[in-house]
Amino acid sequence: MREIQEFSLDDLRHLVSPRALTGETMVLNMGPQHPSTHGVLRLIVELDGEIVVNCIPDVGYLHTGIEKNMEGKTYQKAEVMTDRIDYMYTMGNNLVYCLAVEKLTGLKSPPRADAIRVILAELSRIQSHLLWIGTSALDLAAMSVFLYAMREREMIMDVFELVSGQRMMTTFIRPGGLWRDVPSEFEAAVREIVRVFPKRIAEYEALLTKNPLFLDRTRGIGKIDTMTCKAWDVTGPTLRATGLAHDVRKANPYCGFEQYDFDIPTQTTGDVYARYLVRVEEMRQSVRIVEQALNKLPYGSVRDNNRKYVPPPRSEIGMSMEALIHHFKLWTEGFSPPVGSVYATVESPRGEMGVFLESDGSPKPYRVHYRTPSVPLLQVLPILSKGHYVADLVGIIGSIDIVLGDTDR
Amino acid sequence: MGIEQKTGNTGVVTTTLEQAVNWSRTNSMWPMLFGLACCAIEMMGAQAANYDMSRFGMELMRASPRQSDLMIVAGRVSQKMAPVLRNLYDQMPDPKWVIAMGDCAACGGVFNNYAILQGVDEIVPVDVYISGCPPRPEGLINGVITLHKKVSGEKFAKWK
Amino acid sequence: MNELLSSAIKALGEKFGGQVSEFRDEVTLLIPPDKVTAAATVLRDEFTFDMLSAETAVDYCPQTNPRFHMVYIFYSTTLKVYLTFRAHVNGDDPKIATMETVYPSANWREREIWDLFGIRFEGHSDMRRLLMPPNWEGHPLRKDYPLGYEEVQYSFNFDEIDVRKPKGVR
Structure with a gap:
């Protein structure tokens, strides 16, 4: 086994203030095992008394080698890896990978598949926001929100289990449908969620939105402005809380998001409280999208008919020799898309999630790169936390809603 | 349970010391709050109202290894995390137990590569393995009950 | 295609000798490596590409010159389009100028590329490994780096593999 590698202050000379070198400020370690860093995040915090002078995130404690592993698998098998990147938005991880593969191969998913994708991706977003509201309120010492949020999360998990047999790592969305x-x-299960959910969001808001303790811990804390967000490539609710209504679902629509009527919630203050308000409103908008998609759920096939890329249905295999050959070829050798590289993006609960996919014409992806929203979010953590108390640092980490699997891949 | 005999209504319970100790250990087991990856979300699910692990005396998650006696390794352990995990295990007071929750902690799961430890049992002794990617909350509860069974059968002679 | 985007492509092609290629409606410009930072500055200041959406590298291993391609994907929040830059990086001494001076968000991305591909960024403010432990040897995402997996034991070859399996501390 390796030894724990400690940084010396000398290694971090260019990152800490000169006062740390003379011992005037204190350099402390926080994490990777810490209850409120939302995973295995390690922070090296420079403190002047209780004030954060500087904080240096140290990531990689969950580096999984997913990109390397995907290079060794066929396009279909590599998809299984993608679930585990951002494990709070599993459906979206599948979706963005499938969008990239579809772009590369020219497949087209039928309208019914698109509508179901939208419903599942939005439910996944609500699920992620529920976990965020539960855990980040827990960090600010509000216990009951967690219990309520987890109760609703189980309803969504039940839907995922219903469609795919798995609660989290579904791999339900496939290339071509x-x-x-x-x-x-x-x-009926989704209708039930649509019916009860708005009332439940009101319940969380009743607990938090006007709670004076919550307001004191969130207002004016962890501020950021639009220019900084753009320069550091911060997207998602953190960007929208600064006033820029940028959402991939509106800007570069995928899966027919342009047909649905929904708003992009924005705030202008850019602090923890603004991010909270944006996310809560986003949950409401997601419910709206789910309802609309459910109302006009079209009938028809859920897979593309191009048999060179999409496996034939089970019923066809017994009837046709060609279908059997296609099935065999697809599950042993895989399909070979044309040479080239594509970039596809979706809006994840944390921001823009993209996948860069390069093909060399073989059945295995030559290079897969996930552009994940948590990396820029963690990168601006020093900017957000400078000058605040250590206790607020916890609230700020909660408010940007990082997922370490997303950062480290 | 450790109660062997109840003598009428005198209020006296007789048992062996071994059983009394094991009984108290199983019913007040404090797990360490040690979420690594995806399985941590399901661990939180098991804590919450729907599954409610506190029915088994397991609700008190401790963030500090020095206060806990059960380590639930929930998620994949990377090469960078491995020495930290061992360090935390060494800091836990005896007696201590380890549950490897999920495929990644048990055997590396789908990640057979340079970055992930192929099973947490390479660095710490594991008592119970729970399969699933991630296991359902019921799976975790079942693992905990399995561990309780194991602990309640422990012998003085084998204590370290 | 958007007017501003096509004028941007034209201007960059003329000024920096960028070769334009198109695949699936995505425009890629191959820019000489020493002019990438200058081209990105023009793109940001004159053509409203205010975000560096992704930065990564691709390894074409047996080939040595160029062995790597740097890939920069820019995004414009006003035009709502993506534009890709590619630059060649030599295999013998892989290095390229840092993008950090133009887009600060390149900081961690370049640390990640240094970590996983071993491409050095000249002028970078914090060239440490990002994901792997600091004393790790090699750069895992290079094509000549083995996946490093553990052999799977079946009943017929369990003992044979068990002998050569690395043993941890128990």
């Missing part, structure tokens, strides 16, 4: 059509109970 979906794994299979949703069962008949799907619609």
Whole structure:
């Protein structure tokens, strides 16, 4: 086993203030095992009394080698890895990978598959925001929100389990459509969520939005402006909380998001409280999208008919020799897309999530790179936390909603 | 449970010391709050109202290894994290147990590569392995109950 | 294609000798490596590409000159389009000028590329490894770096593999 590698103050000379070298300020370690760093994040915090002078994030404690592993698998098999990148937005990880593969191969997912993708991706977003509201309120010592949020999360998990048999790592969205059509109970289960959810969001808001303790801990804390966000490539609710209504779903629509009527919530203050308000409103908008998609859920196939890329349905295999050959070829050798590279993006609960996919014409991706929103978010943490108390640092980490699997991949 | 005999209504319970100790250990086991990756989300799910792990005396998650006696390794352990994990294990007071939750902690799972430790049992002794990627909260609860069974059968002679 | 985007492509092509290629409606400019920072500055200041959406590298291993391609994907929040730059990086002494001076967000991305590909960025303010431990040897995402997996043991070859398997501290 390796030894723990400690930084010396000398290694960090260019990052800490000169006062740290004389011992005037204190350099402390926080994490990687810490209850409120949301995973295995390590921070090296320079403190002047209780004030954060500087903080240096040290990531990589969850580096999984997913990009390297995907290079060794066929396009279909590599998709299984993608679930585990941002494990709070699993459906979206599949979706962005499938969008990239579809762009590369020229596949087109049918309208029904698109609508179901939208429903599942939005439910996944709500699920992620629920976990965020639960855990970040927990960091600010509000316990009951966590219990309420987890209760609603189970409803969404039940829908995922209903369609795919798995609660989190579903791999339900596949290149060219979906794994299979949703069962008949799907619609009723989603309707139930749409029905109860707005009331439940009001419950969380009743606990937090006007709570004086919560306001004191969040207002004016961790401020950032639009220019800094753009320069540091920060997207998602953190960017929208500064006033810029940028959302990939509106700017570069995918899966037919342009047909749905929804708003992009924005705030102008750019602090922790603004990010909280944006996310809560986003949950409401997601429910709206789910409802609209459910109302006009079209009938038809859920997979592209190009048999060179999409495996034939089970029923066809017994009837046609060609289907059997395609099935065999696709699951042993895989498909070979044309040479080239593409970049596809979706809006994840944390910001823009993109996948850069390069093909060399073989059945395995030559290079896959996930552009994940948590990396820039963590990168601006020193800017956000400068001059605040250590106790507020915890609230700021909660408010940017990082997922370490997303940062480290 | 450790109660062997109850003598009428005198209020006296007789048992062996071994059973009394094991009983108290199983029913007040403090797990360490040690979420690494995806499985940590399901661990949180098991803590929350729907599954409610506190029914088994497991609700008190401690953030400090010095206050806990069960380490639930929830998620994949990278090469960078491995020495930290061992360090935390060494800091826990005896007696201590380890649950490897999920495929990644048990055997590396789908990640058979340079970055991930192929099973946490390479660095710490594991008592219970839970399969699943991630396991359902029921799976975690089942693992905990399995551990309780194991602990309640422990012998004085084998204590370290 | 957007007017401003096509004028940007034309201007960059003329000024910096960028070769334009198009695949699936995505425009890629191959820019000489010593002019990437200058081209990005023009792109940011004159053509409203205010975000560096992604920065990564691709390794074309047996080939040595150029062995790597640097890939920069820019995004404009006003035009709502992406534009890709590529630059060749030599395999013998892989290095290129840092993008950090133009887009600060390149800081960690370049640390990640140094970590996983071993491409040095000249003028970078903090050239440490990002993801792997500081004393790690090699650069994992290079094509000549092995995946480093552990052999799977089956009942017929369990003992044979067990002998050569690395053992941890127990």
